[in-house]
Amino acid sequence: MAELHRSEPGQVRVRGTQDGLVLQLPPDVPLPVLLGQVRGRIDSGGEFFRQAEVVLDFGTRMPNVEEIVALRALLNERGITLRTVTASVPEYRELLHSWGYHPLRLVSRGDGREQDPPPAAEGDRTARYVRRTLRSGASVHSDGDVVILGDVNAGAEVYAAGDVVVWGAIRGTVHAGIEGDHGAIICALRLMPTQLRIGRIFARPPDERAAPAAGPLLARVQDGEIVVESWRADRRLSR
Numbered sequence: 001m002a003e004l005h006r007s008e009p010g011q012v013r014v015r016g017t018q019d020g021l022v023l024q025l026p027p028d029v030p031l032p033v034l035l036g037q038v039r040g041r042i043d044s045g046g047e048f049f050r051q052a053e054v055v056l057d058f059g060t061r062m063p064n065v066e067e068i069v070a071l072r073a074l075l076n077e078r079g080i081t082l083r084t085v086t087a088s089v090p091e092y093r094e095l096l097h098s099w100g101y102h103p104l105r106l107v108s109r110g111d112g113r114e115q116d117p118p119p120a121a122e123g124d125r126t127a128r129y130v131r132r133t134l135r136s137g138a139s140v141h142s143d144g145d146v147v148i149l150g151d152v153n154a155g156a157e158v159y160a161a162g163d164v165v166v167w168g169a170i171r172g173t174v175h176a177g178i179e180g181d182h183g184a185i186i187c188a189l190r191l192m193p194t195q196l197r198i199g200r201i202f203a204r205p206p207d208e209r210a211a212p213a214a215g216p217l218l219a220r221v222q223d224g225e226i227v228v229e230s231w232r233a234d235r236r237l238s239r
Contacts, residue, residue, distance in 0.1 A: 012037040014045075021054045027061040034067070035074055042078050052080050055104060058087040063096055102131075127162075134158070134172065154194055160184070170196075186219040187231055198226055 012034070013024040023041070025034060042049050056071060063085065072082045086103035087093050093103040126144035136155025140146060145162035156172035158164055162184055164176045169190035175197040177184030182199035196203035196219055203219065203226040218231040 012041050014041055021049070021052055022057050023054050024057045024059055025061050027059060031064075031067055031070060035070060038071060038074060042075075042080065049078065049080055053083045054080055055083050056085045058085065058092060058096075060089055061087070063087055063092050063099075065099070128160075133168065136172075152188075163187070173197075182221045187216065189216055191217045191219065191228060196226060201226055203228075 010026045010029060012026065015022045015024060023038060026037075029037070054075065056068070068085055075082050084104060085096050085101045087096060096103050128140065128142040128144065128146050130140055130146065130148045131150065133150035134140060134148065134152045134156035136153055138153075139157045140148070140159070142160045142162070144160070146158055146160040146164045148158070148164075148166045148168065150166075151168035152158055152166055152170045152172045152174060154171045158166075158172070158174045159178050160176050161179050161181065162176065164174050164184075164186045166174075166186075166188040168188065170186070170188040170193045172193065173195040174186055174193060175195075176186050177199040180199050182201065184198050186196060186198065193203070198219065198221050201221055201224070216231040217228055219226055219228045221227075
């Protein structure tokens, strides 16, 4: 996670993550000062924030509906979309979730330094979960796996260092194993992609005359090419 602007303690910080831009809010700054800091960060960024999507990270700051509304209005004035709101304190995350937000897991804010996540248990993987249909123009990136509850429509794009699992139809572009992992897989309920790619291997264009196969499908690399087959619950895939 790369910090985009240096800042002093008590100042709003801007970070770039796989989930987009994150505005990290200081814990002990009154709302008028906070709004001024956010406004200054955006205005000094010029074209950098144009049509951006941002995540508000309250960190250890107590989330407040009035502050969220004011910050959202400020972002809207500058053409910036508020993607979601998160916090590093578990109780605050639960509060945000009860307000309808979907808090993301970001870095620890304990001492201002980034910390590595705890090691995953054997067989566990890091995945980005997307609970919506991706319409034309939408793009999802992940340095792990991607799980999508919805369709990937034509014109939408999904890029993952690991696997891509879509509980819906793939009609757009999906690239699994973007860092060269030919062991990655792509799963979907229906496969009618614009483009399918695993590692450095492209799938052959689908035959428009052929009827799409029924049932969940799995795409994987076999003998140097991408093959599509029915996904079975008894299949065992090793990494």
